[in-house]
Amino acid sequence: MAEPTSGLLTEQEAAVYDRQIRVWGVDAQRRLSKARVLVVGIYGVIAEACKNLVLAGIGSLTLMDDTPVTLDAAASNFLVYVDEIQNQGKSVAQVCADAVGDYNPMVRVQVQQGNILEKPIEFLDDYDVVILGRSSLSLRKKVNALCRSRPQRVAFYAVDVRSSCGNLFIDFQTCTFKSQKKDDDKELEYSKKTCSLEESLSVRWNSLPKRASKLFFATRIVDEFEQRENRQPGQLTSSDLPALIAFGTERLQEQGLAMVPAIESLLTKIAENGTFELSPVCAIMGGVLGQEVLKLLSCKGEPIQNYFFFDASDGKGMIEEVTP
Amino acid sequence: MSAMADKEAIENAKVLMVGAGGIGCELLKTLVLTGFKHIHVIDMDTIEVSNLNRQFLFRKRHVGQSKAQVAREAVLRFRPDVDIVAHHANVKSPQFGVGYFQQFNLVLNGLDNLDARRHVNRLCLAADVPLVESGTTGYLGQVTVHMKGTTECYECQPKPAPKTYPVCTITSTPSKPVHCIVWAKDLPFLKLFGDKSLSNDLDVRSSGADSSVEQEEASFFDVQDGESSKAYAARVFDRLFGQNIDIALKNEGAWKERRKPTPLYLDSIWTSEEKYDERADHGSENGHENGSVQEEKPKDDGAALSAMTGLGLKNPQEIWSVKDNARVFLETVRLFLDNRKEELGRLTFDKDDQLAVEFVTAAANLRANSFGIPMQTMFDVKGIAGNIIHAIATTNAIVAGLIVLEALKLLGKDRGASRMTYCLEHASRKLLLMPCEMDVPNPKCYVCSQTPLVLEVNTKTVTLRDVVNKIARKKLGASFPTIMQGYNVLCETGDDIDKHSAAIYEAKLDTKLDALTPVPLVNGVEITIEDLQQEFSCIVHVKHREDFSEEEDDQMRLGGLELLTATTTVVAKDTDVALKATVDVHAASLDEDLVMIDGENAPVVKRKLEERQEPSQKRLKT
Numbered sequence: 001m002a003e004p005t006s007g008l009l010t011e012q013e014a015a016v017y018d019r020q021i022r023v024w025g026v027d028a029q030r031r032l033s034k035a036r037v038l039v040v041g042i043y044g045v046i047a048e049a050c051k052n053l054v055l056a057g058i059g060s061l062t063l064m065d066d067t068p069v070t071l072d073a074a075a076s077n078f079l080v081y082v083d084e085i086q087n088q089g090k091s092v093a094q095v096c097a098d099a100v101g102d103y104n105p106m107v108r109v110q111v112q113q114g115n116i117l118e119k120p121i122e123f124l125d126d127y128d129v130v131i132l133g134r135s136s137l138s139l140r141k142k143v144n145a146l147c148r149s150r151p152q153r154v155a156f157y158a159v160d161v162r163s164s165c166g167n168l169f170i171d172f173q174t175c176t177f178k179s180q181k182k183d184d185d186k187e188l189e190y191s192k193k194t195c196s197l198e199e200s201l202s203v204r205w206n207s208l209p210k211r212a213s214k215l216f217f218a219t220r221i222v223d224e225f226e227q228r229e230n231r232q233p234g235q236l237t238s239s240d241l242p243a244l245i246a247f248g249t250e251r252l253q254e255q256g257l258a259m260v261p262a263i264e265s266l267l268t269k270i271a272e273n274g275t276f277e278l279s280p281v282c283a284i285m286g287g288v289l290g291q292e293v294l295k296l297l298s299c300k301g302e303p304i305q306n307y308f309f310f311d312a313s314d315g316k317g318m319i320e321e322v323t324p
Numbered sequence: 325m326s327a328m329a330d331k332e333a334i335e336n337a338k339v340l341m342v343g344a345g346g347i348g349c350e351l352l353k354t355l356v357l358t359g360f361k362h363i364h365v366i367d368m369d370t371i372e373v374s375n376l377n378r379q380f381l382f383r384k385r386h387v388g389q390s391k392a393q394v395a396r397e398a399v400l401r402f403r404p405d406v407d408i409v410a411h412h413a414n415v416k417s418p419q420f421g422v423g424y425f426q427q428f429n430l431v432l433n434g435l436d437n438l439d440a441r442r443h444v445n446r447l448c449l450a451a452d453v454p455l456v457e458s459g460t461t462g463y464l465g466q467v468t469v470h471m472k473g474t475t476e477c478y479e480c481q482p483k484p485a486p487k488t489y490p491v492c493t494i495t496s497t498p499s500k501p502v503h504c505i506v507w508a509k510d511l512p513f514l515k516l517f518g519d520k521s522l523s524n525d526l527d528v529r530s531s532g533a534d535s536s537v538e539q540e541e542a543s544f545f546d547v548q549d550g551e552s553s554k555a556y557a558a559r560v561f562d563r564l565f566g567q568n569i570d571i572a573l574k575n576e577g578a579w580k581e582r583r584k585p586t587p588l589y590l591d592s593i594w595t596s597e598e599k600y601d602e603r604a605d606h607g608s609e610n611g612h613e614n615g616s617v618q619e620e621k622p623k624d625d626g627a628a629l630s631a632m633t634g635l636g637l638k639n640p641q642e643i644w645s646v647k648d649n650a651r652v653f654l655e656t657v658r659l660f661l662d663n664r665k666e667e668l669g670r671l672t673f674d675k676d677d678q679l680a681v682e683f684v685t686a687a688a689n690l691r692a693n694s695f696g697i698p699m700q701t702m703f704d705v706k707g708i709a710g711n712i713i714h715a716i717a718t719t720n721a722i723v724a725g726l727i728v729l730e731a732l733k734l735l736g737k738d739r740g741a742s743r744m745t746y747c748l749e750h751a752s753r754k755l756l757l758m759p760c761e762m763d764v765p766n767p768k769c770y771v772c773s774q775t776p777l778v779l780e781v782n783t784k785t786v787t788l789r790d791v792v793n794k795i796a797r798k799k800l801g802a803s804f805p806t807i808m809q810g811y812n813v814l815c816e817t818g819d820d821i822d823k824h825s826a827a828i829y830e831a832k833l834d835t836k837l838d839a840l841t842p843v844p845l846v847n848g849v850e851i852t853i854e855d856l857q858q859e860f861s862c863i864v865h866v867k868h869r870e871d872f873s874e875e876e877d878d879q880m881r882l883g884g885l886e887l888l889t890a891t892t893t894v895v896a897k898d899t900d901v902a903l904k905a906t907v908d909v910h911a912a913s914l915d916e917d918l919v920m921i922d923g924e925n926a927p928v929v930k931r932k933l934e935e936r937q938e939p940s941q942k943r944l945k946t
């Protein structure tokens with residue numbers, strides 16, 4: 001990423017960003033103001049992340065989602081104002097861009113139409129970060145691979161909230177950052193690497209630590225089930241439950257593990273709630289995602305590697321590292 | 325989601341949100357998205373520009389308007405069918421009594437100060453309404469759940485007093501930038517522009533000074549007849565940074581183990597061709613790098629808001645040279661005297677007062693320079709002097725999400741499901757969000773368990789007013805205290821007291837405790853301190869004591885019943901060690917008298933920093 005230009009923050013930046021500059025410093029703020037983020041597929045958790053990124057003062061945010069705006073879209077998305085729904089013909093991306101752009105006039109918020117897979121490959125060169133909302137496993141793999149194919153680093157984040165469970169995958173490739181490990185420690189420079197989604201999925205499940213988040217297994221099972229059954233992501237009902245659990249048991253066995261009640265109850269919750277996103281979980285996941293993207297873009301603070309899971313029923317927000 | 329409320333319970337629930345700031349904006353949004361339909365919001369604040377980086381319901385055009393009201397309107401844009409009542413008011417005002425609190429199923433706090441948190445805690449206990457409490461600073465956050473009789477109340481654990489510094493560290497032996505900043509803010513600033521009676525002694529502690537020196541000290545900082553503001557500034561400069569250090573150096577014993585400070589006089593700062601001259605103005609050092617003095621006069625337009633702008637110093641993130649600090653010091657003093665005459669004698673430090681921040685920065689840096697301590701940028705000095713909380717949107721969003729999850733569990737009636745959660749900056753055992761079990765109520769808590777307290781006090785010198793203000797209000801958090809001795813009402817406060825009674829109480833306030841009628845408050849007497857609105861009541865045993873150390877200048881100390889039997893150690897005077905010990909005793913007994921940084925936010929930050937270390941000791945819920 002470009003080095004921050006020297007020079008002062010404008011008076012407006014200094015006034016609006018005062019409290020956060022006290023957290024991450026002026027250099028970080030300057031880096032943020034140059035960063036370009038692309039967001040594909042807008043759901044409740046994505047609305048949260050967009051809000052956080054725009055408030056923090058990134059350079060530009062580009063939204064991609066041609067779905068026409070409906071009442072459904074407003075269910076968990078506070079960027080959809082009700083009077084906009086009557087405004088026939090606007091896309092979710094357009095409506096959300098208008099709303100979130102108003103949060104901070106110092107950020108350029110724009111809309112891209114079309115499908116990311118149909119764009120010329122150089123399209124991604126205009127971005128430092130790509131965030132993918134709810135999506136099929138195959139789309140996630142493809143976009144992640146596209147990000148990795150670019151000469152400049154394009155970091156990849158995939159997030160979803162199903163019912164009261166949130167999951168986040170991160171592939172920033174490489175990251176050099178400054179961090180203070182403890183309060184009184186000196187700030188030092190560190191670096192980290194992540195693997196691709198494809199590589200991470202190749203890790204055998206029984207090689208993971210015993211206490212690994214059960215959500216890791218549950219989300220893998222749901223992803224693969226939806227792919228096998230040709231479903232849209234989230235297109236599940238309780239009638240799918242027996243087949244889902246049978247499939248899960250089989251997959252766990254293949255990977256050298258057995259089905260346990262904790263995984264079964266996660267699968268039940270996810271299947272029964274379909275596309276529903278529990279808003280407080282969106283706030284939490286959108287907060288963590290926003291924070292991670294900001295850490296990466298500002299080179300300040302140790303980024304998570306490479307999954308984060310939150311389950312409202314036990315209240316734990318857990319980091320898992322799954323790398324070959 | 326078995327532990328969580330169903331749709332109907334959420335829609336029917338009536339919740340009170342206290343605070344519509346950083347956490348409040350996020351909370352209101354998440355509540356309505358979750359399906360809550362009946363919400364009251366109380367916030368007395370108006371919107372400021374520095375809120376806009378995280379309080380996303382507000383825009384620049386709303387600056388100056390009520391947070392509660394603007395938040396309500398903003399949320400109605402995406403959820404028009406929700407019933408939100410916005411109160412632009414102080415939660416402590418009498419309209420929000422126990423009866424008001426009782427109408428709610430839940431109270432959710434997004435507050436930024438200890439006082440209001442304590443007040444709400446008591447009302448929730450009185451009304452028996454569960455309270456979800458929260459706080460954030462930077463990447464750190466926490467959410468706690470308080471249910472009367474089931475979990476600890478907000479005040480069950482004593483809140484650590486704000487960070488304090490031994491007085492002699494501030495006045496004589498600073499070693500860190502913060503010592504110099506506290507010095508600049510509490511001593512020179514008050515001496516020059518504030519209520520002189522409130523400031524401490526500038527150089528030597530009173531015990532070491534005879535009365536004539538004190539006399540001289542008191543009048544030194546008055547503007548002399550016919551003295552120009554510039555001459556005054558120069559005279560004060562040499563006193564603060566030159567003579568005071570020279571006097572301190574005479575006490576050679578103090579510097580055996582320490583680096584000696586270097587006195588700084590104006591004469592030594594300017595080079596020979598730019599000797600400070602009352603009649604000449606000096607541009608910034610940056611302004612005449614080639615040694616050519618520019619004829620750039622500091623400008624007084626912009627209503628004397630800033631000295632640095634006039635001096636060509638533009639970057640608050642830059643550390644000024646000694647010379648520039650001296651210029652800023654002289655210029656801020658001049659501007660205060662010339663342009664803000666009517667405020668002199670009653671100014672208090674305000675982080676939003678640009679000129680005050682510049683003065684404190686310059687004074688702190690000049691002192692730091694003398695003592696070989698690194699100088700600081702104005703941005704950093706402002707943060708430390710103003711106790712500015714570091715705040716980012718993401719932590720607030722996460723904490724608001726956690727609050728709503730706790731709200732759902734409370735409405736789901738499975739009280740055992742409630743958790744306190746820490747939001748960490750660095751994961752601990754892979755956890756970034758760490759749930760823990762809440763403790764049970766502390767049987768020694770004077771708030772929720774009505775455990776009696778002991779007031780050690782010099783009943784011969786302390787007045788009833790001191791007890792009302794420093795004990796009942798400050799220590800015990802009563803907003804409108806009543807003090808009773810048996811059936812005798814010694815004092816009653818509040819808006820609803822009739823004039824006749826108020827006059828009687830007022831007349832008693834300045835009486836020493838041992839001279840009060842009909843019953844003097846002397847050793848062994850028991851009083852009750854109450855706040856009717858909070859339904860708070862506390863029994864306090866009076867224990868007479870005279871041997872308070874110099875640092876305990878209130879001649880009072882409040883503690884638990886153990887004080888009745890404890891023997892007081894007499895603290896040796898005038899040594900660093902002894903002073904430090906005094907400070908520790910103070911902290912342990914909840915005493916805040918030595919506080920020299922006293923922003924309203926300080927206790928809260930401290931609490932969180934303390935708690936950061938705690939998770940490992942807490943039982944982790946698996």
Ligand SMILES: [Zn+2]
Nearest residue numbers: 477480769772
């Ligand atoms: Zn208590």
